Amino acid sequence: MRRAARVAVVALAATLAAGQAATMAAPAPAPAPAGGPCAPNVHHGVPPPWMRAGFSSPRPRIPHAFGARGRIAAIVFGDPLQSPPSPTRSNKILWVPRAPVTAITDLRITAQRMRGSRPVGRPVDRIVPGGPGPSIVDLPHAGCWRITAHWAGQQDELDLVYAPPGGR
DSSP, X not given: OHHHHHXXXXXXXXXXHHHHHHHHHXXXXXXXXXXXXXXXXXXXXOOOGXXXXXXXXXXXXXXEEEOTTSSEEEEETTSSEESSOOSSXXXXXXXXXXXXXXXXXXXXXXXXXXXXXXXXXXXXXXXXXXXXXXXXXXXXXXXXXXXXXXXXXXXXXEEEEEEOTTOO
């Protein structure tokens, strides 16, 4: 009986450890924006566990996108993002770093509108005070935007679309 209990405990521990390791090690699906065409990849399913802190549902279905390096993700509460911004709702994005942030620094965003692989116009800068977290990110034109995010010595990129009013 004791041996069976020990085997059960060891099996449970191994299962939990394997599940946690898979969760921790599994790379986030991400576009590869550097140098390629602007390719937003917003998922509308359940984000991975590391992105779910603070949700009341254990498996929320919410639009989200991953950085190309898997270091940051954007939970897009304002889906679709719009430019100019809608008067009835905001372009809210929750920025979630994959690794815990140990030093509080602002999240610095450089956004470049793209047409395919070509930059269009000048880049624009935005700052999220205090680092990754909730933000309202309004950009000056509709289109595909390449977002480069810098925070606490980290950097990542992702592409997001800002639709014209009434568009998707």
